[in-house]
Amino acid sequence: MKNDLPSRRTARGLSQGDLGEAVGVTRQTINAIERRRYNPSLELAFTLASYFDCQIEDIFHY
Amino acid sequence: MNSTIAVQESRRRSLWAGLWLLGAVALGGLTALNRPLVGVSLYTVMAIAAIMMWRGYSGTLFDERDASIHRRASGYTLGIFAIVSAIAFPLLTALYGLGLFTWGTWTTASAFIAAGTFTIYAVVTLVLSHRH
Numbered sequence: 001m002k003n004d005l006p007s008r009r010t011a012r013g014l015s016q017g018d019l020g021e022a023v024g025v026t027r028q029t030i031n032a033i034e035r036r037r038y039n040p041s042l043e044l045a046f047t048l049a050s051y052f053d054c055q056i057e058d059i060f061h062y
Numbered sequence: 063m064n065s066t067i068a069v070q071e072s073r074r075r076s077l078w079a080g081l082w083l084l085g086a087v088a089l090g091g092l093t094a095l096n097r098p099l100v101g102v103s104l105y106t107v108m109a110i111a112a113i114m115m116w117r118g119y120s121g122t123l124f125d126e127r128d129a130s131i132h133r134r135a136s137g138y139t140l141g142i143f144a145i146v147s148a149i150a151f152p153l154l155t156a157l158y159g160l161g162l163f164t165w166g167t168w169t170t171a172s173a174f175i176a177a178g179t180f181t182i183y184a185v186v187t188l189v190l191s192h193r194h
Contacts, residue, residue: 018072025125026071032127042127 006034008052023047033049074119081112140183147176 009030016034017027024043032038035043040048040050085108092101116123151173157163165173 021121024122025121025127026075028072029125029127038127038130044126 001036001039003027003036003059004061005030005034005048005059008059009034019051071123074114074115074123078116078123079111081115084108085112129188140179143179144174147180151176 005019009016014022015027016030020027020030024047025042029040031039033040044058045056049059052059085105088104088108089101092098092104152164152171154165154173158165
């Protein structure tokens with residue numbers, strides 16, 4: 001599943017660790033999502049969308 | 063979280079695994095060296111240290127991705143165990159029937175462990191299927 005998490009994250013000047021801490025996951029998980037090696041749970045996808053103040057489909061593209 | 067904390071997170075994850083590994087090696091190794099109580103003591107100390115380190119960490123040490131990895135690893139492990147059991151135990155039973163094999167302590171224990179494991183799996187599957 002494609003996503004534009006890296007661009008949204010860097011636009012806010014956040015490291016992967018920063019974003020992980022903000023949404024309650026590890027830096028490795030953010031890294032894995034950005035590299036499309038891991039699809040987040042629906043709960044985490046909602047948390048990320050809420051954090052970036054957008055819809056899930058704005059971040060994740062199937 | 064800055065990069066220093068990210069490194070700390072990574073080190074703590076390694077420490078978690080290392081403490082459990084050391085505990086297991088101490089338990090097995092010292093038991094083999096006829097020092098079982100020392101082995102159990104060291105294992106207990108390592109286990110408590112690992113749990114305290116995990117509980118004392120303010121950040122996220124393990125998350126949903128770790129749970130997902132463990133689910134997949136458990137599935138693969140149980141699958142391999144199932145395939146080996148499905149081939150090995152009927153074969154050993156056939157050999158036993160032909161008088162070419164005798165069930166010893168280890169093979170009998172292995173058969174009971176396999177039967178017990180899959181009985182637990184069946185019960186857990188049944189319970190979960192009723193809940194979902």
